Amino acid sequence: ANAYYDRAFSLYLIGEFNGAIIDYNQAIKLNPEYANAYYGRGLARNEIKENSKAITDLNRAIAINPKFAKAYLQRGIVNREIGEKLEAIKDFDKAIEIDSKYTEAYYERGRTRYALNEKLAAKKDFTKVIELDSKYVDAYIARADVHTDLGYPKQAYEDYEKAIEMNPKDARAYIHRGRYRFKMKDIEGAIENYNLAIKIDSTQATAYNNRANANLEMGRLKQAMADYSKAVELNPAYGLAYYNRGLLRTDLGRVPSAIEDFQASADIFQKEGEEKNYQDAMARIKELTP
Numbered sequence: 001a002n003a004y005y006d007r008a009f010s011l012y013l014i015g016e017f018n019g020a021i022i023d024y025n026q027a028i029k030l031n032p033e034y035a036n037a038y039y040g041r042g043l044a045r046n047e048i049k050e051n052s053k054a055i056t057d058l059n060r061a062i063a064i065n066p067k068f069a070k071a072y073l074q075r076g077i078v079n080r081e082i083g084e085k086l087e088a089i090k091d092f093d094k095a096i097e098i099d100s101k102y103t104e105a106y107y108e109r110g111r112t113r114y115a116l117n118e119k120l121a122a123k124k125d126f127t128k129v130i131e132l133d134s135k136y137v138d139a140y141i142a143r144a145d146v147h148t149d150l151g152y153p154k155q156a157y158e159d160y161e162k163a164i165e166m167n168p169k170d171a172r173a174y175i176h177r178g179r180y181r182f183k184m185k186d187i188e189g190a191i192e193n194y195n196l197a198i199k200i201d202s203t204q205a206t207a208y209n210n211r212a213n214a215n216l217e218m219g220r221l222k223q224a225m226a227d228y229s230k231a232v233e234l235n236p237a238y239g240l241a242y243y244n245r246g247l248l249r250t251d252l253g254r255v256p257s258a259i260e261d262f263q264a265s266a267d268i269f270q271k272e273g274e275e276k277n278y279q280d281a282m283a284r285i286k287e288l289t290p
Contacts, residue, residue, distance in 0.1 A: 001030035005037050008044075017044040035064040039071050046074070051082050069098040073105050080112050083273015088112045103132045107139055119146050137163050141176050148180045156180050171201035175210060182214055190214045205235035209244060216248065224248060232264075239268030243281055255288050262288070 008023035024041035027034055042057030058075040061068055076091030092109035095102055110125030126143035129136050144159030160177040167173065178193030194211035197204055212227035228245035232238055246261030266281035 001027045001034055001037070004030070005034070005040065008037070008040055012040060012044050012047075015047075017047045020044045021048075033064055035061045035068060035071075038064070039068065039074070042071070042078075043074060046078050046081075051078055054078050067098055069095045069102055069105070072098070073102070073108060076105075076112070077108060080108075080115070081272075083275075085112050085116055089116075101132055103129050103136060103139075106132070107136070107142070110139075110142060114142065114146065119150055122146050123150070135166060137167050137170060137173070140166075141173055144180065145176055148183055153180070153184060169200055171197040171204050171207065174200070175204060175207050178207075178210055178214075182210070182217075187214050187217050191218075203234055205231040205238050205241065208234065209238065209241045212241075212244065221248065221252070237268055239265040239272065239274070239277065239281075242268065243277070243284075246281075246284060250284070250288065259285055259288050 004023045004027035008020040008027060011017075011020040011023060021041055021044050024037050024044065027037040028041070031037070038057045038061040042054045042061065045051075045054040045057060055075060055078055058071050058078065061071040062075070065071070072091045072095040076088040076095065079085070079088035079091060089109060089112055092105050092112065095105035096109070099105070106125045106128045110122045110129070113119075113125060114122040123143055123146045126139045126146065129139035130143070133139075140159045140163040144156045144163070147153070147156035147159060157180065160173060160180060163170065163173040164177070174193045174197035178190040178197065181187075181189035181193055191211055191214045194207045194214065197207040198211070201207075208227040208231040212224040212231065215221075215224040215227060225245070225248060228241055228248065231241035232245065235241070242261045243265035246258045246265065249255075249258035249261060262281045262284045266278050266285070269275075269278035269281060
């Protein structure tokens with residue numbers, strides 16, 4: 001069983017998820033109580049969007065080993081992906097109960113609390129991550145986002161600067177600092193940050209979407225349209241970019257194309273369990289439909 005497990009793990013690391021699942025199957029067949037194999041198969045199934053099967057595997061891993069903190073963490077991530085955010089919180093809570101210094105569990109719980117609009121609780125989790133690991137760049141970025149939303153510009157700026165200082169080649173840090181600049185009404189500063197992010201990593205769909213928003217704010221409609229289109233080209237599952245492009249096309253009188261964008265966004269939002277956004281997109285379609 002171990003040989004199959006080891007090969008499955010190696011396949012997983014290089015992105016061969018279906019091959020990994022085949023080998024995990026063999027490992028489990030030889031040892032039906034192999035918790036790590038169920039866990040590994042759950043991760044691989046999640047990568048290919050077989051979320052319900054991933055949950056089943058992670059449930060089994062936890063049943064075999066109730067102290068399997070990583071399995072709770074991963075089940076929490078999958079639950080969040082399918083829109084079960086409250087269940088995700090319970091999983092992260094359990095992972096932390098098992099291991100009180102589990103930085104990833106605090107970070108993922110913070111992300112989920114942020115998605116639930118529990119900003120102060122999210123900040124507390126991100127701060128805990130930083131206390132446990134002062135080099136955890138993502139926690140500085142996430143806490144800076146919370147500070148931005150809560151109206152603490154000085155603290156937000158300090159966290160973004162710290163993240164960039166630690167990793168100046170992290171495109172995401174510039175994207176988030178661009179968001180901060182945009183919120184502070186420094187639109188050109190926002191665009192400058194998005195440009196830097198794209199220069200570092202031209203595959204960052206979020207940078208194009210956000211730069212489009214900034215260009216739109218400056219009245220640069222052609223550039224905004226190009227950036228929204230680039231965002232959905234890079235990430236065809238980017239519901240917000242389709243929605244934003246639909247808004248712009250509506251303003252430009254391109255109704256059939258706008259309806260297509262809103263429908264694409266609605267389909268994605270529904271799949272991701274974003275009910276409010278889904279209803280909003282459907283309402284837009286109804287408004288435009290004769």
